[in-house]
Amino acid sequence: MQVFDHAAVEAALDWPGLIAALRDGFASGAAIAPARQSLAIELPGGETATLLVMPAWEGGRAIGVKVVTFFPGNAAKGQATINAGYLLFDGADGHCVAAIEGDALTARRTAAASALAAEYLVRRDARVLTVVGTGQLAMAVAEAHAAVRSYDRVLVWGRSPEKAQRVARALAAKGLAAEAAADLESACRAADVVSCVTASTQPMIRGAWLRPGSHLDLIGAFKADMRESDTLAVTQARVFVDGRPGALLAGDLAQPAAEGAFDPAAIVADLAELTRGAPGRRDATERTLFKSVGLSQEDLLAAMQVAAG
Template identity: 45%
Template sequence: MQIIDKNETSRRLPMPGLIEALRSMFREGCEVPLRHAHTIDNGDPATSGTFLLMPAWQPGKKLGLKTVSIYPGNRDRGLPGLHSTYMLFDAQTGVPLVMLDGDTITSRRTAAASALAAHYLSRPDASTLLLVGTGQVAAVIPQAYSAVRPIRRVLVWNIRDESAKRLVAQLRLDGYDAEHAADLEAAVAQADIVSCATLSTAPLIKGKWLRPGMHLDLIGGFKPTMRESDDDCYVGTSVFVDTEEALIKAGDLLEPINAGVFRKESVRAQMAELCRGLRAGRQNADEITVFKAVGNALEDLAAACLAMESDS
């Protein structure tokens, strides 16, 4: 069995190629059972977490399994809040083929899926990106978006200013016109695209801040207790999801639905429908689009297959 470390996994997943691999997998489809989620209660919220098992396979091709541990309290220890591993097998024999760095798979496929959605949902001339969050996913979002939109300016907001400033410094080294956003509302007012990648349990983005033509990308929350947007973000906007699972598990959608301000039937399209051309994305320049994702094992499988097959 081959073992591919973090740096090599990243090298084998260039954003343009990864975005296209995701598009192809969404078009082809694969078997994706609902993820298994288990609460790891260590008796203290600061040390407790969630453990996820995410399988996916294409019959006759490849079978993959990702394990993910999410510990929000890790940020107070100077540790990442998420750790994962990925195993890829031959779907016909069950033979293990490769182990990849799951954190890299997760962060790069999440950012790539976000950019893929933005290809259909954001304005083609969108050039200012606001990052809300500074974790592993947020750090690669500018790279992903630059593959589909002419991103020239990146604003970074985080609840901890120091983290935002560190990411700004890195983005500048990477060639971006990046700056720290101290005021979130003011930053939203300047952005064409707002991408939230946090573990927040309280709304950060307010619907009253959104203006015509914006695209709001919500990719951090994956549980009913997690929220990055308030109810007003779903009033008068066009809402899209990665998969139907978002309507089951995302607090960003469940709470507006429970409050009666949004209906499940109002979702305009899922990612597969966009990629297959079955439903339209953005329909005019003034439309406000919202994309809510909880992540899907289909994306992990697409990334792992690309990493295994890549030898460049």
Template identity: 40%
Template sequence: MTLILTRSTIRALLADRAEAVEAAVARAHRDLARGRAVLPAPPAMRLPDGDGAFVAMAAASATDRLATVKLLADLPGNPAAGLPVQRSTVLAMDAGTGACAALLDGAELTRVRTAAATAVATRALARVDATTLGLIGTGPLARAHARALLPGRPYGQVVLWGRTPERAHGLAAWITAELGLPAKVLDDPRAVTEAADVLCTLTPSREPVVRGAWLRPGQHINAVGAPPRPDHRELDTEAVVRCRVVVDAYDTARAKSGEVLVPLAEGAVREDDFRVELGDVLTGRAPGRTSDTDLTLFNSVGVGLQDLAVARMLIDLAGERGAGVPVDLGS
């Protein structure tokens, strides 16, 4: 039987499970560094009559006994029809039998695993005395990041900015009411960047929203929001050059990340400057932050192994709680 997990079911199963999701994502990255998982660079398919892309994000894990593929549709024209730019579905197969274990809506899963990866990287790379969290972008990904980053951490305030003032003030009010931390809307991305000890960029930007000249020693930046396209980035070249860069997966970043591909094309960085993966830092194979004055950057493109780790968790939770809809695809 194949388990069908809808967005609402996934949201219910993952409610108040931020720490467990973070642990699952961290383990997946350690498994990748130790050779217990497979993560090929995802191919992008483009139709000749449009600017959309379909990205097949595959992964396999010996630990989780799954092979998965998430088919991500990145369609910039969708908002004109009132639809989201990105939509995705995850197919999970039992690695031992090849049986189709589950079919999962990708939206909530992707938001939660992306925020969890940021939390893992921030724990590994940010200064322990970081007190101000900065958010650039105010969409659902920003809320997911606030949920993942704030509980149990010593932040004293959140500063944020978004293109739509009403949404920015709404996010600030939600953070204060739901998470109990003062949140303030600032005038522009520069103000947020200069105020933050930990900065998360969460916009689908083609052009940089953060400049290297605004950064100061000791900050940690999570570049998260840009879609997996080589010409989209949220940080300019100077910002990347100034930072110690850690990627989620080298092959994926080399194929999809404008954050590294644009500076590489400009000759401002070398490939060795972004070969350190998050799993290398988590397993101690490579250093992350080496001093309180380091500028560190987690370049998060998003990888299929993160989807796999959370899919494994969801399948197990659904089995325990009798959630989801079983379907016999072979009937």
């Protein structure tokens, strides 16, 4: 059994290769992924953590399972809120092929999925990317989006200006024209693409801030009580998702649907449908929205690429 640590995962999953692997995997539809299991874990002191179990397989080729913990209280302690591990098995005889550090795997495949969606949904002339959030995913989504579009500016906003500045400096060191944004509204109004990677339970992104032709990438909120956008941001856009069942359970879509403001039937396409020819962006003025919560297929495809070296 091979063991891949954080550095090895990042080295194996370059953005163009990973995005291409996801595109090919979704287009083929070979991977099978049951609904993930989400378990609430009550902690001493009244906090609640979440345990996610996410299996997927491609018959005769590979079987994988990711186990994820979400401890929202860790943010106040300066610790990672999400931790994960991945086991990959041979699909022909069932032996364990690899143990893979799950945080890097999750960050890379999550960002790559948004970048894949961006290939179909973001204007070719997009020049300003705003990243909302400064946690584990902020660097990855900026790099992944920059792999499919050429941005003149990357704005980073976070509740902590110091963290936003650190992320911006790190991105600048990688060659991106990144800078910290002092004001969220201004950063959104300036953006062609807004990518949100927060654990917010209240809308942060207002639809009124998003100009015609913009693309909103919603990643952070994966439960019904989590939400990064207001109702207008959803209803004014053509909505796309990574997968319908999971995305409709997340607050960004579930709450507007409960209000009667959003019809789930209005979802235009998921990632598999986009890769198979479903129409993405139609013109330069429409607003698009991509809501992702993470799919087990993405983990499996990424893990297979890691193990293949």
